[in-house]
Structure formats: C-alpha cells, structure tokens
Amino acid sequence: MTRDWMPIKTTPLTLGLPLLVILLVLQATSLPQRLDYWLYDTQITSSPAPLEDNVVIVAIDEKSLDHLGRWPWSRDTHARLIEKLDKAGAETIVFDILFPEPSTGDPSLAAAMNQHGEVILPLYLSPPAHNHLISEQLPTSSLATAASALGHAHVELDEDGVARGLYLLNGLGDTLWPSLALAASNRHSGIAATNENNAPPAFMNVRKHYRTVPMAGGAGTLTTYSYTEVLEAPPSPALFEGKTVFVGATASGFGDILPTPFSGLNRPMPGVEFHANSYSALISDELIRPLPQEASLAIAVAVIALLSLLLPRMRPARTLGLCLGIVVALIITYTTLLHSAELWLPISHALLMPFLAFPLSSALRLAMTNRFLNRQLDDLARGPQVNLPEPSRCHPTQLLEHFQALLQPEGWWLSEGGEVYTSCRLTSDDIPSLEQGRWVHANNQSWIGLRRSGRDYTLGLLLPNDISMEAIQRYLRRLSLASEETGLSPMQPRENVSARIERVRLATERMNNMQQFIRRSFERMPDGIIVTDELGVIRFANGHIEEWFQEPMPSLSGLPLTRLLEGHDPRETPPWHETVSETLTLNQSRTVDLRIQEKDFLIHFAPFSLPESHQNGIIANISDISELREQQRQHREAIDFISHDVRSPLVSQLALIEQLKRNPGHIEPAQLEQLGRLARRSYHLAEEFVQLARAEQLTETRFYECEFLAIVENARDSVSEQAAEKGIQLVLQGTEDLWLRGNAELLERAVINLLTNAVQYSPSNSTVNIQVFLAGHQAWLTVSDEGSGIAPDEIPHLFDRYRRQKSSELSGIRGTGLGLSFVNVVVEKHRGEISVSSEIGEGSAFTIKLPVTNPIGHS
Incomplete structure (x- = not known):
C-alpha cells in the first residue's frame, strides 16, 4: 500500500518569503553597507576622474615650516602670499586655514583680500568646549568682511572611517553655509542656503545635498607648490594666472588628513587636497549624488520577485546562469549610473539576493530530492531481493530435515552434548573426531560439528553406498554451515548523510545484484x-x-x-x-x-x-526442438520397423503354426527348424531394439571404473563359437590394462556387435584382427576383417538406425539396421569416437576411441 506524501517544492512563495526575511535581517547588519563601499571604491579607483587644469595647491609643507618658522605664522605673511598670487593672476584664492581669533596682522591681510577681491575663507562648526553646544567658528569680523565668500571645511567620514564625499550645505538652524568648493565655484547661488519653511532651532546642525567626490587619484595627484617657494619667488603668471588656488597644510602632523578610497589608512590625503578635488569635480559636473536607501530596497525586492518567479520554473543546470546574469546586469547598471549619470545606486542588497537565492533554491530542491530518495530507498528496501538465506543460519534440526528431504539418507544422527535428538542406523560409536563447521567423510558416513547459540551439535548422515555417494559428499563439502555469529552489531554511521549514502549504496548494490541475476538467468x-x-x-x-x-x-x-x-x-x-x-x-x-x-x-x-x-x-x-523432431522421426522409424521387420517373422510363425495345426500328424523337422529360425529372428530383433533403447537412456550416473581389455576379451569369447562355425580366427592383440569410466555391459555388447558383423561379412577360413592399445589419452579398439568391403556411398549412412546395406541384402545376409546404430550411441554416450575405413574387395576396419580415466598414470 502506497503512502501519500507532499514533496517540498520550490515555488515563488517558498523561495520569495525566505529571501524577504533574509533581506530584513541584512538591513540590520553592516554587511550590505560595507559591500556598497567596496563596490564604490573599486569603481572610483579603477576609473579616476579627470582633473581640471585650473586648480592648484599652495601647500604649507615641511619645507615651508623650516623656512618660515613654527606655526602660527604672522597674518602679514598670508597677506604677502595673496599679493604674490594676485600679481601672478590667480582668479580665486581659497584658504583652508582657520582665522577665528583676532591678530595684529588682520588689517594687512584684510587689505590684501580686498585688493584681490576673490578670497574665500573657511568656517568650522564645533562645540567650543566639552559639554557645550555646537557653534560656528567664523573668521574674525574684519577678515570675514573682506572675504568674498565663506565656506564650511567639513568633510564627511563614512562609517568605515573613509572620506568619500561632503555636504554642499552645512550650518546651524536656518543658516546654511556652502562648502569651500561650492563657494569657490560661485554656484551656490542656485542652491537654497536657508531653511525658510519649518526652520529648525538655531542650535541644530543642518546638512544638505550630500555628494561623493570622484577623485583624480591619491594624495599628491594635484599640482602642488610649496608655500615658501611661492612667497620668496617672483610672481609667476605662467603658474597661477586664471586659476583657483587652494592654500592649506600638507605637512605631516599638521592640519587635517583624510583616508580616501585611493589611500585608505596607509596614505591619507590632506584636507586642502580633498577640497581641491571637490572643486575640480564640481566645476566639471562630476560630483556623484547617492540615491536614497529606498531605491536600493526597491531594487532588491524586484530582484527577489524575479528570482522567485523564474528559478522554480528552470532546470537546476540553468539556475546558476540566471543568478550570474542578474549579478552581471546589476553591476552593469551600477557602473553606468555611476559614471554616466553621476548617480550612486547602492545595490548590495539586490546583489546579495542571487547569491543567496541559488543555494536556497538548491536546498529546497535538495530537500525535495532527499525526501523522494528516502521514500524510494524505503521502497527498495522492501522490494524483492535475490539474496538467499544462508544455510549457516539454519538450526541443526532444520538442516537434518532438509537433508532428509533432499538426499534421502539411509540413516542419520543428531545430538546436542550428551542428548540424542534423533538417530537411525547410526550410533555414538560411529562419531569420529570433529572440527566445528567442517565435514568428515568416512566411507558412506558424513559427520559435522555445528555451534548454534552457544551450543554444540553433532550431525551425521548415512549415505547410499552407490555411485551417487561421492557426488553428495562433494556437495556437502561446498556447503558453508559454520556459524558466523560474532556478537558484534555492525557500526551504524552517525552522520545522517553518511547513513543515507550507505542506504543508497546498499540499495544500488541490491539493484545491481537483481539486474545481474536477471541477465544471467536470461543467458543460462x-x-x-x-x-x-x-x-x-x-x-x-x-x-x-x-x-x-x-x-x-x-x-x-x-x-x-x-x-x-x-x-x-x-x-x-x-x-x-x-x-x-x-x-x-x-x-x-x-x-x-x-x-x-x-x-x-x-x-x-x-x-x-x-x-x-x-x-x-x-x-x-x-x-x-531439433532433438524433439529427431525423436519424433525415430519414433516413426521405430513404428515402421515394428510394423514391418518385427511383424513379418511373427506373421510367418503364425502361418506355419496354423499349417501344423491342420496336419499335426505329419510334422517334418524342416518345419520345426524354420519355426525356430523365425522365433530366433523375432527374439533377436526385440533384443537389439531393447539394447538400443537402453543405450539411448544411458547416463554417467551408471558409469563406473572398468578395464577395457577385459571387456574386449569377454566379447571375443562370446563370438568365438560363431566364428569357429565359419573357420574364422579371432586374433586379439593387446596386453595393457586400460581403465576407463563407463558401463561395461553396454560396452561389451557394442564390441560383440562389431565382432558379429565382422564374422558375418568375412569369408570362411579368414581372420578377424582385434587390436587394443593406448594412443595419447585414449583407448583404441580396431576390428578389421577380410570381407567384401563397403561401398563408399553407403559409409556416411552406416550408423543410421534401421539402415541396411544394399550389398548385404543382395548377399542374403539380413540385418536389422540397429547393430551399428547401437554401437554409435554407446560410443557417443562414453564421449568417444567411432570411424570406419573400407576398400571394396579388401575388407573393412572399425575403430573406437574412448577416453581413459587416468592418462597421466598410463604415460
């Protein structure tokens, strides 16, 4: 009876719900964000942004500090730098240096700034002290008034500590300051700098318009000049004319340093260079706008929906291709948006879904397959097996019962210790010394010691003392009856997979055995x-x-x-x-x-x-059915033979008897002689017919050791009287005993037939030669006569039954056609060969070759 079962199927629901749950779990971790950062950094570093040629840096480096002394420098020094850059034709000067406190050099610096007209100063938003609210750190009022614009110098560090972008607007409350790059580009007029609606409190830090900066390279990529060299050298219009100059610190341990995608923490970038890169990207419209997180989640949900609809309908071999195709499509879309549309679309959530959907879909299919295989394995375990019960598992009483039914022993014995269970014609005195599980044969007795469940049994059989005894004893020796009890249970695999693999192996082995059994059965x-x-x-x-x-x-x-x-x-x-x-x-x-x-x-x-x-x-x-058809043909021939050859003399006898009954007083000796001759002919026909039937039914079970020369001598003696009546000499040549395995009675009859034919067809006072010798591994018998010979066209049919020679019939020698057929059958049953050679007028020679039992011993 089959069981109903519901397989675990990969459907849009069974695949989509787990993926949505995984998406929610990922949202609570930092893995997607780190993956997004890695993808962004890989794209940015593999394709650096083009660098505007009108951006240079005047760096406060180690050389400048050595020449101009320790920091802070006099603001007169900065004024002289502005004057030099003004004379060199610099279009805009951007300072990344804070001037929050008044100084004696402020008037000269303010005057230089006013004279140039395009000097931008930074501001910073930070609490003035611990446990204080954040406030704006602006330049001194005179400097702020002289500056053409103020810009915040804040650079945003992402959660992994790397600077990738900044907010274009940042400030407190409703006042928002542009970044240094935005202030230098004169583009901040198009971006709202105040929060007119729903103004936040004045102490709240407000940031707007975050953009990532595609940099031109790592630290030192931008054109940089030492502060002291520019200050001490004559004005150089060739270097600064029409350019935007960023002035800031680059010396180690001095000023702000920022890790970037190009450098990481190994070679950070000075803040002034970061702002210069921001300005270069801004004026070339290369700043990248990140898309909101909702867009990333929406794409992830769309990918989940696509995977949930397509994967269950696809073959397992194609699911990997689909997942990889989605990943490639996402990366191509990501790259196109980043470099062509300046949009940063975080795709980590969507990118992880195919990598998770493939094993999840495979796991669902594997679970379904696993359940199906378990069911099939259970069915296979309950299916038919070709393994037969081991005789070693049978109890001795069962073994004896089976032996009695199979072998029909003449006696038996079964005992356990000193207790006799059953016995017949065997006694304890007959028991030989036994070894557990090994047969001991003594004449026609076979004994074995068996151990079952800790008990020792003795089993004996008295076999028939005939030719089957040896075959039965060989059969008993082949039987494995020794107990295989070890007391140890087989080790079971602890792993579920290992146990299942073992079940599959056993089931496969069982199926292979069944297939081999079926194939061998067909072949045999x-x-x-x-x-x-x-x-x-x-x-x-x-x-x-x-x-x-x-x-x-x-x-x-x-x-x-x-x-x-x-x-x-x-x-x-x-x-x-x-x-x-x-x-x-x-x-x-x-x-x-x-x-x-x-x-x-x-x-x-x-x-x-x-x-x-x-x-x-x-x-x-x-x-x-060739043999069956041959038997039918022989049966028809036998009917014809009986109806003609056997019936004819019987009819003649009956006619002669009726004649004698009509005149019982005048019985002549010739009539009695004729009646005896007819009776002998009938008897001879019946005898040959019976002998042929016996020969055809002969099997090797009726074979035994016999000596061939003695058989031939007995046959010669049986024919000697008939030969003497014609004056024929029977000359036997052979002195060696030739032992073979066969039926001596039928072999002797076959030799008698050959000798009788030789005597019948030989002229009077001739010689019949009989030779017996060993040639190779065969015993040879040759009977040659001096008769008239056999016609060549009759030789091929000489051994056919009921076939008589034409020459014999014409010469008056009437045969039955069974004698030589009988000889041929006997020789074939003994796996021998018979041949004839004859010459017309010179006689015939019949040769029989039979295998000997021990050819090595005769050599």
Whole structure:
C-alpha cells in the first residue's frame, strides 16, 4: 500500500518569503553597507576622474615650516602670499586655514583680500568646549568682511572611517553655509542656503545635498607648490594666472588628513587636497549624488520577485546562469549610473539576493530530492531481493530435515552434548573426531560439528553406498554451515548523510545484484530470448540468439526483428512482418515454426507492456526442438520397423503354426527348424531394439571404473563359437590394462556387435584382427576383417538406425539396421569416437576411441 506524501517544492512563495526575511535581517547588519563601499571604491579607483587644469595647491609643507618658522605664522605673511598670487593672476584664492581669533596682522591681510577681491575663507562648526553646544567658528569680523565668500571645511567620514564625499550645505538652524568648493565655484547661488519653511532651532546642525567626490587619484595627484617657494619667488603668471588656488597644510602632523578610497589608512590625503578635488569635480559636473536607501530596497525586492518567479520554473543546470546574469546586469547598471549619470545606486542588497537565492533554491530542491530518495530507498528496501538465506543460519534440526528431504539418507544422527535428538542406523560409536563447521567423510558416513547459540551439535548422515555417494559428499563439502555469529552489531554511521549514502549504496548494490541475476538467468536459459520495443526493433538478446543466428551481439541491437527472421528463414505464408505486426497491433501471442542452420526451432511471440508506461513490445522465446523432431522421426522409424521387420517373422510363425495345426500328424523337422529360425529372428530383433533403447537412456550416473581389455576379451569369447562355425580366427592383440569410466555391459555388447558383423561379412577360413592399445589419452579398439568391403556411398549412412546395406541384402545376409546404430550411441554416450575405413574387395576396419580415466598414470 502506497503512502501519500507532499514533496517540498520550490515555488515563488517558498523561495520569495525566505529571501524577504533574509533581506530584513541584512538591513540590520553592516554587511550590505560595507559591500556598497567596496563596490564604490573599486569603481572610483579603477576609473579616476579627470582633473581640471585650473586648480592648484599652495601647500604649507615641511619645507615651508623650516623656512618660515613654527606655526602660527604672522597674518602679514598670508597677506604677502595673496599679493604674490594676485600679481601672478590667480582668479580665486581659497584658504583652508582657520582665522577665528583676532591678530595684529588682520588689517594687512584684510587689505590684501580686498585688493584681490576673490578670497574665500573657511568656517568650522564645533562645540567650543566639552559639554557645550555646537557653534560656528567664523573668521574674525574684519577678515570675514573682506572675504568674498565663506565656506564650511567639513568633510564627511563614512562609517568605515573613509572620506568619500561632503555636504554642499552645512550650518546651524536656518543658516546654511556652502562648502569651500561650492563657494569657490560661485554656484551656490542656485542652491537654497536657508531653511525658510519649518526652520529648525538655531542650535541644530543642518546638512544638505550630500555628494561623493570622484577623485583624480591619491594624495599628491594635484599640482602642488610649496608655500615658501611661492612667497620668496617672483610672481609667476605662467603658474597661477586664471586659476583657483587652494592654500592649506600638507605637512605631516599638521592640519587635517583624510583616508580616501585611493589611500585608505596607509596614505591619507590632506584636507586642502580633498577640497581641491571637490572643486575640480564640481566645476566639471562630476560630483556623484547617492540615491536614497529606498531605491536600493526597491531594487532588491524586484530582484527577489524575479528570482522567485523564474528559478522554480528552470532546470537546476540553468539556475546558476540566471543568478550570474542578474549579478552581471546589476553591476552593469551600477557602473553606468555611476559614471554616466553621476548617480550612486547602492545595490548590495539586490546583489546579495542571487547569491543567496541559488543555494536556497538548491536546498529546497535538495530537500525535495532527499525526501523522494528516502521514500524510494524505503521502497527498495522492501522490494524483492535475490539474496538467499544462508544455510549457516539454519538450526541443526532444520538442516537434518532438509537433508532428509533432499538426499534421502539411509540413516542419520543428531545430538546436542550428551542428548540424542534423533538417530537411525547410526550410533555414538560411529562419531569420529570433529572440527566445528567442517565435514568428515568416512566411507558412506558424513559427520559435522555445528555451534548454534552457544551450543554444540553433532550431525551425521548415512549415505547410499552407490555411485551417487561421492557426488553428495562433494556437495556437502561446498556447503558453508559454520556459524558466523560474532556478537558484534555492525557500526551504524552517525552522520545522517553518511547513513543515507550507505542506504543508497546498499540499495544500488541490491539493484545491481537483481539486474545481474536477471541477465544471467536470461543467458543460462535453455531457450533464446529476444526483447523488442513497440516498433519491433531488437533491444535485448541472449547468447543463444547470437549463436543460433550467427549474428554478433552489437549488430543484433537495433535490428528489426522481421529483418532478422526473414534473413535466416524467408517465408511467404504467413510472412514474418505479418506475424510480428499482429502481435503488436492485436496484442495477441503467436507461435510459429522456425528453421535456422538446418535446425528446427519453435518461436513464441508474446506481447508485453511496461508497468506505469504506455510503452509495449514483444518477448520472443525461441526453443530448439531439433532433438524433439529427431525423436519424433525415430519414433516413426521405430513404428515402421515394428510394423514391418518385427511383424513379418511373427506373421510367418503364425502361418506355419496354423499349417501344423491342420496336419499335426505329419510334422517334418524342416518345419520345426524354420519355426525356430523365425522365433530366433523375432527374439533377436526385440533384443537389439531393447539394447538400443537402453543405450539411448544411458547416463554417467551408471558409469563406473572398468578395464577395457577385459571387456574386449569377454566379447571375443562370446563370438568365438560363431566364428569357429565359419573357420574364422579371432586374433586379439593387446596386453595393457586400460581403465576407463563407463558401463561395461553396454560396452561389451557394442564390441560383440562389431565382432558379429565382422564374422558375418568375412569369408570362411579368414581372420578377424582385434587390436587394443593406448594412443595419447585414449583407448583404441580396431576390428578389421577380410570381407567384401563397403561401398563408399553407403559409409556416411552406416550408423543410421534401421539402415541396411544394399550389398548385404543382395548377399542374403539380413540385418536389422540397429547393430551399428547401437554401437554409435554407446560410443557417443562414453564421449568417444567411432570411424570406419573400407576398400571394396579388401575388407573393412572399425575403430573406437574412448577416453581413459587416468592418462597421466598410463604415460
């Protein structure tokens, strides 16, 4: 009875819900953000932004500090720098230096700033002291008034501590200051600098318009001049004319330093260079605007929906291609937006979904497959097995019962310790010294010691003392009856996977054993087997088909059955294609005669259908009935023989007896002699007929050791009186004992037949030579006479039954046609050979070759 079961299927719901849960879990971690930062840094560093050629830096470096002394410098010094840059034609001067406190040099610096007209100063937002609110750190009022614009110098550090961008506007409350780069570009007029609606409190830090900066490279990429060199050298219009000059600190340990995607923490970038990069990107419209987090989540949800709809419908081999295709499409979209539209779309959530969907989908399919395999394994475990119970597991009482039914012993013995369970014609005195699980044979007794469940048993059999005893003892020696109890249970795999693999291995081994058993059974069947598909094309054939049809096995597979049959036994009524097609179309069995290689066969066509399938085909069973047909022919010949040869003398006897009954007083000796002759002929015919039947039923179970020379001598003695009546000498040549395994009675009768024929067909006062000798591994017997010989055309049919020689009939020697046929059958049953050589007018010689039992001992 089958069980209903619901497989775990990969559906949009079963795949989409887990992916949404994973998306929510990822949102609470920093993994997606770090992945987004890595993707951004990879893109930015692999394709640096173009650098505007009107941006330079005047750096407060180590050399400047050595020449101008320790910091802070006099503001008169900065005034002189502005004057030099003004004379050199600098368009805009941006200071990344805070001037929050008044100084004696402020008037000269303010005057220089007013004279140039495009000097921008920084401000900073920070609490003045610990536990104080954040406030604006502006330049002194005189400097602020002289500056063309003020810009905040804040650079935003991301959560991983790397500076990638800044806010274009930053301030407290409703007042927002542009960044230094935005102030220098004169583009801040188009960006709202105040919060007119819903103004926040004055102490609240407000930031707007975050942009990432695609830098031109790492620290030192921008054109940089030393502060002291510019100050001490004459004005250089070739270097500064029409350019925006950023002035700030680059010396180590002095000023702000920022890790960037190009440098990380190994080689940070000075803040003034970062602002210069920001300005370069701003005026070339290269600043990148990050898209909101909602867009990233929306794309991730869209990817989840796409994966949930497509993956369950695809074959497992293509799911990886789909996931990789989505990943590539996301990366291409990300790169295009970043470099062409200056939009940063975080795709980490969406990018992780295909990498998670593939194993999740595979896991769901694996769970479904695993459950299916477990069910199939359970079904296989309950399925048929070819393993047979081991005899070593049988109890001794069961073994004795089976032996009694199988071997029919003349006696038996079974005991456990000193307790006798059952015995017949065997006693304790007969028990020899035994070894557990090993048979001991003494004459016709066989004994074995067995151990079962900690107990020792003694089992004995008294076998029939005949030729079957040796075969039975060999059979007993092959039986494995020793107990295999070890007391240890097999180790079970602890891992679930290992246990399942072991189950699969056992199931596969069981199926392979079953397949091998079926294949070997087909091969060892006495009939030929052909299996076709629903088109009548051969898909399987056993070895008999290859042998009988003389077709190699590779050519049989894929060959139409009708073509095979028509090629070896063409026929018109009914044609083979009609028989095969009717078997398939009408689904009915057919049985037809078949003739192949001069042999008779019977082919039975049986239709079949595969279980749980619409496919069908034919199983053709081909049986070799040549021997049966030969037996039928012999039976007809025997009937003809009985009806003619045996009936004829009996009819003559009855007629003669009726004649004698009519005149009982005048019985002549010639009549009695004729009646005796007819009776002897009838007896002789019956005797030869019976002897031939005995020879045909002879099997090796009736063979025993016999000496061939003694057999020939007995046959000679039996024919010696008949030979003496014709004055024929029987000369036997042979002195060596030749032992062979056979039936001495039938062998002697066969030799008598040869000698009788030789005497009958030899002239009077001639010689019949009998030679017995060993040649190779065979015992040879040659009987040669001096008769008239045999015609060449009669020699091929000499051993056919009921066949008589024409020359013999003409000469008046009447035979039955069974004598030589009997000899041929006896020789074949002994696996020997018989041959004849004859010359007309010179006599004939019959030779028999029989295998000896121990050829090595005779050599």
